[in-house]
Amino acid sequence: MTSRFDPASLAQASPMPSKPLPIVTFGAGSIVGDAHFPAYRKAGFPIAGLYDPDRTKAEKLAAEWGVRAFVSASEAAAVPGVIFDLATPPARHGEVLKTLPDGAVVLIQKPMGNDLTEATEILAICRQKKLKAAVNFQLRFAPTILALNDAVRKGWLGEVVDFDAWLALDTPWRLWEFVLKSPRVEIALHSIHYLDLIRQLLGDPAGVHAKTLGHPNHTVAQTRTSAILDYGDTVRCSLSINHDHKFGRRHQACEFRICGTEGAAYVQLGVNLDYPRGEPDILEIYPKGSDGWVTVPLAGAWFPDAFIGRMANVQRFAAGEDAELISSVEDAWTTMALVEAAYRSNSEPAMPLARKP
Incomplete structure (x- = not known):
């Protein structure tokens, strides 16, 4: 792999204000x-x-x-x-x-x-x-997402044609009292981050197919979602979200797979895997013209650095x-x-x- 695919070259931080206001x-x-x-x-x-x-x-x-x-x-x-x-x-x-x-x-x-x-x-x-x-x-500003977007801008993946979000979590909804009474939860309060990020990465879709529902073991309005965003006949975009995977860490997940015509990327958002303590974020990229996956050294995480x-x-x-x-x-x-x-x-x-x- 040539130096033009140096993972350390990817942007991961936003410019800071010279004189921040209170x-x-x-x-x-x-x-x-x-x-x-x-x-x-x-x-x-x-x-x-x-x-x-x-x-x-x-x-x-x-x-x-x-x-x-x-x-x-x-x-x-x-x-x-x-x-x-x-x-x-x-x-x-x-x-x-x-x-x-x-x-x-x-x-x-x-x-x-x-x-x-x-x-x-x-x-x-x-x-x-x-x-x-x-x-x-703020997910747009997470170091892993800034680096991902930079890799896409630089053409490391070619043209993005696939975006998969896969979550299997045990989310502690009890931490947010107002959520327990809200008629709209999963998409409106959680997957909205992913929908917003997808808009940034792929633009606005023509439409969406979605099913969101709760779980018989609790009364939170919705905690599971499947969705497909319509980007025509070239780009496939789907989300599979399950916040009721309460069976130990082994098979839990919070990850994106982004595939292009010439490369791919894998993202793990660690904070959701043990909220609020969390695990490390991960970004791996298979750049075009390379012969394997490259781990991007990250300078921070979604929480708190994206904020x-x-x-x-x-x-x-x-x-x-x-x-x-x-x-x-x-x-x-x-x-x-x-x-x-x-x-x-x-x-x-x-x-x-x-x-x-």
């Missing part, structure tokens, strides 16, 4: 302590404080991180010169956005509302208030250092439209079998 976070759920704050501290992004309507939870998390716990949403929203970080349940996004000053810079936790109707309302609020708003589809890149882009856009706000609410609305199409497909009957004559 961050005010709305929400004190587990994702803040597990990912947002660890990422911001690792990157040196200042944290101005947090607000959560559950005062006890807010004060506990604030004490753990040595930051201020605001007493009200309006007090948090009144802090000048900051980035607002909404780590709130999807149903709360709209009301929080309305409290923010016009022209504010905002990062909104995914999903962009519970459904496409709420996403459209959020989009209207952001437009009306002229908010510089992005959605936290650094996600916030870095927001910070740099606010400062005029980045021309593009990646996963802006305008773009994220289309990911929500794909999610909505998957749920519509799920609600419609499958093609029935012919009756025996």
Whole structure:
């Protein structure tokens, strides 16, 4: 294999802001302590404080991180010169956005509302208030995904013609209390990351076939999904997702297989295999013209490093250092439209079998 396929040459990090602004976070759920704050501290992004309507939870998390716990949403929203970080349940996004000053810079936790109707309302609020708003589809910024996209851009795989997502997990849904009561779970809160990534890699599909369902051993609305995205007659794209594989680590999986006309890639997202502690991410590439798989040495993982890149882009856009706000609410609305199409497909009957004559 020639040096032009040097795996260490692949980009894995986003440019950092020269003068990061302080961050005010709305929400004190587990994702803040597990990912947002660890990422911001690792990157040196200042944290101005947090607000959560559950005062006890807010004060506990604030004490753990040595930051201020605001007493009200309006007090948090009144802090000048900051980035607002909404780590709130999807149903709360709209009301929080309305409290923010016009022209504010905002990062909104995914999903962009519970459904496409709420996403459209959020989009209207952001437009009306002229908010510089992005959605936290941070998987795009994971080191393994940045490197994968760089390999694709460099032509190491040729033309991408196959994308498979295969997950067999034991996901601890109990960590997110609002999820236990949500009517939409698996696609809207988890596989939305993969749908968004697929849009980035392959563009927008013509449509989707999907089936999503729960499990008889619990009451979470949906935890298993099968989906096929329609990219015409050249590209095959499918997802097989099972969050109820509770039979030990041996045959669990959280991986993508991306095949091109001249090469291929394998991705493991380790955090989901033992959330939130996780296992290492993995990226292996079989570049065109090579005679075997090459392991890409990774400089970090989805958690927390992708959250650094996600916030870095927001910070740099606010400062005029980045021309593009990646996963802006305008773009994220289309990911929500794909999610909505998957749920519509799920609600419609499958093609029935012919009756025996």
